[in-house]
Structures are given as structure tokens and as C-alpha cells.
Amino acid sequence: MTPLLDQAPECINQTGTWCYQVFQITHNEWLAASANWLIAKPLTIILILLVALLIRFALHKLIDRITTMPRSNGGKLPTILRPLRERAPDILGPVVAERRRQRAKTIGSVLKSLTSFVVLGLAAIYILGELGINLGPLLASAGVVGIALAFGAQNLVKDFLSGMFMMLEDQYGVGDVVDIGPATGTVESVGLRITTIRDVKGTVWYVRNGEVTRVGNSSQGYAIALVDVPLSYSADVERATAVLTEAARAAAATESLAVDLLEEPEVLGVEKVTPETIELRLTVKVRPGRQWAVQRQLRAACLTALEESGVLSATATAQ
Numbered sequence: 001m002t003p004l005l006d007q008a009p010e011c012i013n014q015t016g017t018w019c020y021q022v023f024q025i026t027h028n029e030w031l032a033a034s035a036n037w038l039i040a041k042p043l044t045i046i047l048i049l050l051v052a053l054l055i056r057f058a059l060h061k062l063i064d065r066i067t068t069m070p071r072s073n074g075g076k077l078p079t080i081l082r083p084l085r086e087r088a089p090d091i092l093g094p095v096v097a098e099r100r101r102q103r104a105k106t107i108g109s110v111l112k113s114l115t116s117f118v119v120l121g122l123a124a125i126y127i128l129g130e131l132g133i134n135l136g137p138l139l140a141s142a143g144v145v146g147i148a149l150a151f152g153a154q155n156l157v158k159d160f161l162s163g164m165f166m167m168l169e170d171q172y173g174v175g176d177v178v179d180i181g182p183a184t185g186t187v188e189s190v191g192l193r194i195t196t197i198r199d200v201k202g203t204v205w206y207v208r209n210g211e212v213t214r215v216g217n218s219s220q221g222y223a224i225a226l227v228d229v230p231l232s233y234s235a236d237v238e239r240a241t242a243v244l245t246e247a248a249r250a251a252a253a254t255e256s257l258a259v260d261l262l263e264e265p266e267v268l269g270v271e272k273v274t275p276e277t278i279e280l281r282l283t284v285k286v287r288p289g290r291q292w293a294v295q296r297q298l299r300a301a302c303l304t305a306l307e308e309s310g311v312l313s314a315t316a317t318a319q
Contacts, residue, residue: 045127052123059115067108102174106167106192156193158210163192166209172217177289179216182207222262223291225284227298230277231311240280240311241267247305248282248298257297260290265298 128135167190172178176187178197185199195212197205231240248265251257263285271281282302286294 041130044130048123048126048130052119056116056119059119060112063108063111063115067104067111102190103167103170106163106190110164110192155208155210159193159208162209162212163190163195166190166195166212167192171215172219176217176219178218180207180212181214182211218291219288221288223286223288225286225291225294225298227282227295227302228271229280229282229299229302229306230274231280232277235278235311237270237278237280239309240306241269243305243309243311244280244282244302247301248284251298251301252284257294260286260294262286 125135166172172180172187172195173190174187177185178187180195180197183197183199183205185197185203185205187195188198188204189196191209193209195207195209197207199205229240229244231237245265245267248267252261252265261284265282265284268281268283270278272279282298284294284298
């Protein structure tokens, strides 16, 4: 027994250590010497994980609170969107609420992923340090692997970054009519990687955000309704201009059009001369997204007025 006592670890005599506590219970020197690895380090690792998960849970709940928009709040902005610029036109009506909800949800998912990465990453570093692993070579290797993955997934990263900036800047959203190059139509959903657009023929287009180099949004601020009326060379241009002006003003006073117009219609005069016709242009500033409906109604009113006045005209077209 004496040789064992001579080789006994010193920690068994240090009151308050795990080594001492284990030796007092088991009277086993090997278990006492290994107490740091068998008890102390596992408990420390479990504590680190618990703290990390609690912090992550608390941050996710906070993110949910500032990004969630209850359906009963009347479409008000979620807390996270209040400092950000919003370009949603009032014409969208109930769609504005869905647009805000989707935008806040997407930004919230990014924040959740970011907080999870940071919190769990720090926890992993602390755990590796607790295990006595040298983090220098490991971080260097991780850096090399990260660079390789970044080159391999650069298109994916580009899509996500582009989607994030589109969300923050509110370049377009659900309900907007946009032209983004590959497709033109109404936006149905905006994600971090893909924007979904339905064109006038009903075709759904899935456009990668990283491929969008320009955005033409017809649903922000105001729009211009253009009606080009072609006349034959035998028509009286001055009389046709007067008839168009009167017809446009009469149409603008109707209840169906007045709600969409922001200014009085204006006949600009001769816009184009072709070998077959002379074109007169009529313009009016309207609410965003309503230019096409206004053009159709004005075109019909102009044609009817020209026919009733006896002014010869070809079929009206709108651009």
C-alpha cells in the first residue's frame, strides 16, 4: 500500500478539488487523478452548451418579437422595418400587409441564422479550448476551407447578398409590377435567393437575385399613362387636338377614372409622323400600377369622341 501512496496524485490532499472529492468517495487514485477529464471538463462543456443555447433562444425570441407582424395589427410596420425605407404604394391595399410580413420574415430569418452562427461558433471555440486543442492550426485550416467554399459557392453567396440588399432597400416587393430583365410581371414573392414573378400570360418566372442587374418598378411613386392616337393625313390636327383635350377632361371627371388620376390629362400634340399616319400623344400622371387601366379607358373615350366629331382617325394604340 505504501508504494501506491508514494505515487498518489497530490490533488487528493487538496481540499475543494474534484480530485479530492472523488478520492473521498471512491478511494481510487486513478479515478481521482482523472476527475478533471471525467467530471470537471464534461460539466464545463455542458454548461457552455446550455448558456449558448439559452442565449440563442433569447435572441431568436427577440428577433421574432421585432419581426413578427400579427394579422390583427391593421398592416402596421413591424418594429424591425420602421428604421428602413419603405416604397410600398398605397394602391396595393391589403397586399401591403403581406409584403411587409414577407419582408420582415426574410430579414428575421437572416438575423436568426447570423445569431446562431455567432453564438454556436463561439461556444465551439470555448469547448475546443476546454479540451486543450490548439486553435491556431484549426482556424488556419478553416480559413483555407472557407476560401475554397466561397469560390465554389460564389453564385449562391451573390444571390443571398443581392437578396438581402433588395430587402433592406425595398427595391420591389409583393404586388409590384417590375421589369428585371429576364422577366416582366407582378412580383408574387421575394426571397433571399429567388424572386418569383408572374407575367401577363400567367407564366411564373423564378429569377435568381444575383442575376438582377437592373430593376424597373412601375409601382412606386407615380406612373404616366400614355395614349398615342394615329390620325390620317387628311384629318384636321387642331380640331383633333381640341376634341381629344375635351374628351380626356370629360373622362377624367368620371368616378371610375378620377380616383386614379393625380393630374389633369394633357394633349402634348404631334408625337410622330409616319408614312401612313400622324400620331397625337395624350399623357396623364396616375397612381402607380394603374397606368394600363387608365390608358384603356382614355383610349376608348378618345376613339368615341373622334368618331362622334367626324375626325378621321385610325385605330388608337397605346405604348
